[in-house]
Amino acid sequence: MVNNKYLLPKGVKSYLLPQGEEIRFFEQQARQVFHYYGYQEVVLPHIDSLSLFRRNIGEGTDIVERQIMKLEGKDNICLRPEATAQIARSYIEEGLYKSYPIFKAFYIGAMFRGEKPQRGRLREFRHVGAEFIGSDSPYADAEMIKLAEEIISLFAPSNFKLEINSLGCENDKVKLASMLKDKLKPYLSKLCPNCQRRYKSNPLRILDCKNSSCRGVVQALNIADSYLCSDCRQHFRSVLSILDEWKVKYHITHTLVRGLDYYTRTVFEFTSPLLGAQSALAAGGRYDNLISNLAGPAYPAVGFALGLERAMLLRNQPIPVFRLKAFIVCVNESLKLEALRVAGILRKAGLSCDIDFRSRSLKAQLKYSQKFHAEFVVIIGEDELKRGEVVLRHMPTSQQKNVKLEDIVTEIRGN
Ligand SMILES: [Zn+2]
Ligand SMILES: [Zn+2]
Known part of the structure; x- marks a missing residue:
């Protein structure tokens, strides 16, 4: 037995034999699918600027409030919780918008989260994700969803569900927030203390709360999409009709908001009942203002990320064994x-x-x-x-x- 002091900490994993090869096998398959769709790989650092995530994922989000792993003694450095903000920042920092006004990139790598580990929630986990910067076409949204579906199918050809919603543009989000506040007012006392705070600061986040009392309130709200302006409504309709055309099955869920501030218009989430309480397998959406918020040009964008470890729990296909010639x-x-x-x-x-x-x-x-x-x-x-x-x-x-x-x-x- 290894000395207790040396044991692997909770919430992190080693992939020895044959798991190391298994994980690389899936990564290779995913790489191939990304290449088929015209995406090229980017490699990003695991440590990055804390304020990048604070500002852009949003103060008050769960990720920023509780989950970011800071580096001791280093004020503005943390382990990255996700890669979208990183890619958007580097895209601008390196002036890539000049040579790549259309930028299709994918990444595979470790992300970190500091909260207490639970089943299906690791402290170090891997994301397989893609970003498409430079197009606001509904085809870009639909293709991103199709691509995510194809990546998921590498692990679990069935047994997942796609939920989709549109948050609308920034104006619509403001309308949605005030509509939510009106609807939630009579139920304020039933919300958890966190959500009571969110009611004032960012009511959209209440829709994401995992507390069962809050979930009950939210499900009874009967939210409709009346907050969408006509452009955003048309955009969402187009996304859905392209998905219909491609025979991608989806459920419209008006309570789906995704817990990150930068999302606008289309948001989506793939879930699997086989994963239990932590059912999210992959998620993403459009973030039309992130690039300009980071002082770049007003380039729209859409992306998704899949949790590799969770997807591996669903795999139902044998992995080829390691073979020497x-x-x-x-x-x-x-x-x-x-x-x-x-x-x-x-x-x-x-x-x-x-x-x-x-x-x-x-x-x-x-x-x-x-x-x-x-x-x-x-x-x-x-x-x-x-x-x-x-x-x-x-x-x-x-x-x-x-x-x-x-x-x-x-x-x-x-x-
Ligand atoms: Zn709008
Ligand atoms: Zn709550």
């Missing part, structure tokens, strides 16, 4: 150097292979090779080596033959 065994210990030379030839040719460095019998080496599901075993023996040959065994058929060293790459590749 070849395993090299030696008839006796003195041939290890020769085995390494052969390994060098194979690796240089892009063929994966390994050797057992322990001094063991041929039989034990062969048994060990099975662990790696090698397609070929290369047997190095003294007599063969004198003729410049090795024995090549094709494992699925158990057929073996002597092969000249210079032909080994072609032989292995040819099968």
